[in-house]
Amino acid sequence: MDRDENQLARTLKVAVVGGGWAGISAAVTLADAGHDITVFEMAPQLGGRARSVAGTPDYDNGQHILIGAYRDSLALMRRLGVDPAAVLKRLPLALPYPGEPGLRLPPGPPLVAFTRGVLAHGGWPLGARLGLLLAAGGWLARGFRCDAALSVAQLCAGLPGPVKRDLIDPLCVAALNTPAPQASARVFLRVLKDALFSGAGSADLLLPRRPLSELLAGPATGWLGERLRLGARVHALEPGWRVDGEAFDAVVLACTSVEAARLTAGIAPAWSGTAQALGFEPIITVYLHSRGSALPSPMLALREGADSPAQFVFDHGALGGAPGRFAFVVSGAAPWVARGGCAEAVLAQATRELRWATPPVIDKVLTEKRATFACTPGIARPPALIAPGLWAAGDYVDGPYPATLEGAVRAGRNAAHGVVGTGANGAARGSPTNTP
Structure with missing residues (x-):
């Protein structure tokens, strides 16, 4: 030796x-x-x-x-x-919105499951569903690669509006913690490749049901x-x-x-x-409490807007945690941090968009100002x-x-x-x- x-x-x-x-x-x-x-x-x-x-x-x-x-x-x-299996709740990928089933992927081989899930999405016009499948086929043919200078918004500019609003934008901000206009398309495509097309169960959501x-x-x-x-x-x-x-x-x-x-x-x-x-992107988590309330699903997607900060909400009671506690997540939260926070706006959003057994109240607010690096092109x-x-x-x-x-x-x-x-x-x- x-x-x-x-x-x-x-x-x-x-x-x-x-x-x-x-x-x-x-x-x-x-x-x-x-x-x-x-x-x-x-x-x-x-x-x-x-x-x-x-x-x-x-x-x-x-x-x-x-x-x-x-x-x-x-x-x-x-x-x-x-x-x-004891600490994580495994669910097939689904992006339900309040009152809407949203996109749901059935079990099976990745390509088949994705195609079936998109075609079955009754909330999108047929043209939108076909447009997404066509774009996904192009990404697949190119090996999920693209110019490093492209943003997610530029990559998906040709996609139908409902697809960008209900799938691309929430997935992008959830995975990259960077809004689509500023997010790296190359990294986003790699996430899609591994999550949606790398094997059965890869896209399943694993939600913590223990601290x-x-x-x-x-x-x-x-x-x-x-x-x-x-x-x-x-x-x-x-x-x-x-x-x-x-x-x-x-x-x-x-x-x-x-x-x-x-x-x-x-x-x-x-x-x-x-x-x-x-650079960095913050995440704000607003915990609300409503005694006796429950969501129709452990996780719901929410449509972000000028007065609607949160993109997702999680029902901790449904995940084995404290009943009546709900975590509202605001990713890519730099504008709201600059405004001094968003707890009251989240409370108003929750009151407008969800049904409650008792009026929700703000329980706790956590702001991580350097939650992730800003995942920008190049x-x-x-x-x-x-x-x-x-x-x-x-x-x-x-x-x-x-x-x-x-x-x-x-x-x-x-x-x-x-x-x-x-x-x-x-x-x-x-x-x-x-x-x-």
């Missing part, structure tokens, strides 16, 4: 900075490979943005959903002893044990690698892009600049490899996906594979790719 092989074979001491889903993924992958890991998390709990609210664990830090195509996220949950921290953060806390340092913000990173003076063979930065840019400013200024230049995202022995993991790292839980988990896994595959000195044995 030569020198490089000896180094690659030995146990590495690795620091994982950040304990969100990307950091958990990296830590578990490295630990399973036999390496000595330490996870630094500045918050008092793991989970990053996808967790329950500290102090009030029956509330989540915003409404999160998974889909059937999130295979790596589901595998990570199983690795930590969580049965996805969000029970999906991953809580089990990971027990699994990591003494390898976890909570409430520990990293102040300085030095080549070598030293984390606040402590020596490591390699480091995975699984913190936010803002924190990663700060820590790498003097080490890799070009990488730091790219990370620092990322966006420059920093690569996973920062420097030899230093890797980035997060949903913002360069790759084909928007800021999703699955993107974070895959980024963590890929960074861990990079550490293992190159050893402490970054010797080339192939860099990880953002593979599905």
Whole structure:
């Protein structure tokens, strides 16, 4: 065995900075490979943005959903002893609106299910249904690829109005957290490809029916044990690698892009600049309470408008949570943040559009101002490899996906594979790719 092989074979001491889903993924992958890991998390709990609210664990830090195509996220949950079927409610993809069945995909092979679901949509004229199928066929023929400069609105400009209003716009803002006129068509097409056309069940909605921290953060806390340092913000990173003076063979930065840019400013200024230049989109979640009320479906789509901020509402009682609690989600919420919030507007929207057993009241409002990076056309995202022995993991790292839980988990896994595959000195044995 030569020198490089000896180094690659030995146990590495690795620091994982950040304990969100990307950091958990990296830590578990490295630990399973036999390496000595330490996870630094500045918050008092793991989970990053996808967790329950500290102090009030029956509330989540915003409404999160998974889909059937999130295979790596589901595998990570199983690795930590969580049965996805026990904590997630699986539903076939459906976008019902108040009083309207909306688009529903039946079971079966993806192409057949999509075609049948579109043709059966009685709320759209036949011409609109055929127009969507024609456009989808064109995307399929082109391998779901397009010019990187295109926005979703430009890509779908020729689609019938009802299709854009009831399908494209809500799917785009839900998946990319960026409104269609500003959203990357290339990333949107990749989401459609994996969700709608990559296999039976890929488009299924997986809605949490337990507090969000029970999906991953809580089990990971027990699994990591003494390898976890909570409430520990990293102040300085030095080549070598030293984390606040402590020596490591390699480091995975699984913190936010803002924190990663700060820590790498003097080490890799070009990488730091790219990370620092990322824009952000907020998400506002307005929790309403109405005793004795229930929605006709665990999730309903809502039509966004000038006085209607929310695009989706979730019935927590139907998902095994608190009866009478409803989470209204406002994605791409920058205009409403600029106006100082939207709780009263959401309450008015809910009162107008839904039936209630008792008048709804505002229960809690959560605003995540940097919920995701703004997924715009031609966006420059920093690569996973920062420097030899230093890797980035997060949903913002360069790759084909928007800021999703699955993107974070895959980024963590890929960074861990990079550490293992190159050893402490970054010797080339192939860099990880953002593979599905």
